[in-house]
Amino acid sequence: MKRIFKFVVIIFATLAFIFSSSKINTIEIAKADGKKVYNVPIELWHSENSGRLSMGNNALATTASVTEYENGTSNITVQFVPMDFNNLHGHLLSLDVYSTPIFSGSLSAASVTSTYNDTNLNGGTSTYPSTLNFNYSAIKPDKIGVRVAVDAMNQIMGGDASQDAILKFNWSAATLVSGSEDNKKNDNKKEEEEENKTSDNNDKDKAPDGFVAKKLEDYFKDINKTKKVGTYNLDITGSYLNPLTGITADGGTKNASIGEGMVQGVIAPINSGGNLDEAMSNQKAGGEKRWAKAQLQRTKDGKLYATVRIHLMNWIERSKEQGPFIKVLQSNGEFKQVAATETKVNIEQYKDSYVDYRFEVPNENFLAMAQMYVKPMNRPVRFFIEVNTDTIKEGNIDMDVLKEKNYTPYYIGGTIGVLILVGGAYILKRNKKISNNTEE
Structure with missing residues (x-):
């Protein structure tokens, strides 16, 4: 009996050690991962990169959750809601993300992490993406090129009307919600690198010296x-x-x-x-x-x-x-x-x-x-x-010309139509009168 008790104590002690060790390892891994989570205000811009908001901006939640890692990558979660335009109740169908700077590289689909049900364009009920998640090869991105598909736009255009747009991140108003800015390796150096990146991005979006914009x-x-x-x-x-x-x-x-x-x-x-x-x-x-x-x-x-x-x-x-x-x-x-x-x-x-x-x-x-x-x-x-x-x-040049059918303005066509009807009625009446006279 004593041997059994001693054996049980040893087993529990071993399990306790394993459990404690696993907790320590988990903490060390998390610490080594060094992830930080931010809430960052975002906007959806027109694809021409002019700073003008996209029509779909009203369907985008105002903040994104950005998890950044010490290896220089990040994970981003955005949320979409229904929006009304052109008398249509529209919904996001898909979000694809360009792998490198704006509209370059390959496209990959964002993962749908939650959905919602809503009235579709036919009056029934359908399920639509609510929150979407994707990985990105940089931390604190300023702009990310994306491609969005919206059911209402598809219906207006009569087919696939997927459009490019720009996700714009406002890091100056970001809030750190998890992790710490302390104990960051080469903190000053990284901040300097981020400032240089920001400076480069600003230069990219700045008109060249001497440029005169048209109105x-x-x-x-x-x-x-x-x-x-x-x-x-x-x-x-x-x-x-x-x-x-x-x-x-x-x-x-x-x-x-x-x-x-x-x-x-x-x-x-x-x-x-x-x-x-x-x-x-x-x-x-x-x-x-x-x-x-x-x-x-x-x-x-x-x-x-x-x-x-x-x-x-x-x-x-x-x-x-x-x-x-x-x-x-x-x-x-x-x-x-x-x-x-x-x-x-x-x-x-x-x-x-x-x-x-x-x-x-x-x-x-x-x-x-x-x-x-x-x-x-x-x-x-x-x-x-x-x-x-x-x-x-x-005069035309060596380019094809649009061939037109005979075109009659509606006001002339309408007048001619009325004259034809009146004239036709008159001829029928006249022929009928002649016919009657002949019979007499």
């Missing part, structure tokens, strides 16, 4: 050189910087000169071999713009269409998912995606390759933003297309 109203002045139905031509140029803000639409304003070379090669190339490296370095000295020809067409229904030619297309992915996409500046300051039709395609691997795109514009002095996926760069690039309305001339 929104500059693009909506009445020119009226294309009043008559027909085709016209004019000069266009490309810009990597947003003419309204002086910063790029896809990040990297600090190194905008590299992107500017590529944009010039896309709109007005001077090399005939379709070489991407050459196109990216063939800017004019001093950064002057190069110009190319584009086409305008005023149709019988009063609409105005632009056709622009985009070069180096042998290096560009053309697909439903990657575009190219065209957005046109509206009078409210938003860039609205429009339907772009390929009207002429000339793809040759070792010569200049181009595709002509036709799309509707609100006026002659339009500003368009193009997005296209450059395969050698493994990322989408966004740039702007500007026009010189002083160069508008009548």
Whole structure:
């Protein structure tokens, strides 16, 4: 009996030791992990990186939970709620995150950690993501490129209307809710590194010295050189910087000169071999713009269409998912995606390759933003297309013209219709009278 008691005591003592050891190990692991948790105010910005809030910002909870680790990575949790717009009760369907700076690298889906039930667009009930979680390869990110899918936008666009957006973190108002800022290795050094990163980010979002931004109203002045139905031509140029803000639409304003070379090669190339490296370095000295020809067409229904030619297309992915996409500046300051039709395609691997795109514009002095996926760069690039309305001339160039059916304005058509009905009734009545007289 004593032996059994002694054996039991030994077992309990061993278990107690194991339990105590496991607790110590858990604490040491947690301490070694060194994680800290912050509540950080966030906003959802428009993808053109202008600082303008996205329409979907109202569906995003105002704070995110960010867990950062000593290995330089972080884990981020965001929350979405329903929102109403355009008389539709919309919901987030999915959130994908770009792996490296804004709109670069691969996309990965955020994990859904909680859901909610709500009335769907058909009046029934569906389940939607509420909180979503994803890992990120940096701590204290300033901006993260994401792609969101919303059911209401899909219904409006008649298909997949996933859109890029920017998650903006306000670290100056962040609150530490778990962990400690103390005992941080090389604390001063890390703070200095963060300040340098912040400084770099600020430089990226700052217009270059000497840049003169245009005003929104500059693009909506009445020119009226294309009043008559027909085709016209004019000069266009490309810009990597947003003419309204002086910063790029896809990040990297600090190194905008590299992107500017590529944009010039896309709109007005001077090399005939379709070489991407050459196109990216063939800017004019001093950064002057190069110009190319584009086409305008005023149709019988009063609409105005632009056709622009985009070069180096042998290096560009053309697909439903990657575009190219065209957005046109509206009078409210938003860039609205429009339907772009390929009207002429000339793809040759070792010569200049181009595709002509036709799309509707609100006026002659339009500003368009193009997005296209450059395969050698493994990322989408966004740039702007500007026009010189002083160069508008009548006549088409070597671009296809939109063929129209015979068009009769509604007020003329209505009048003719009434006259036909009245005339028809008169003829029937007259024929009936003649017929009666004949019978008599």
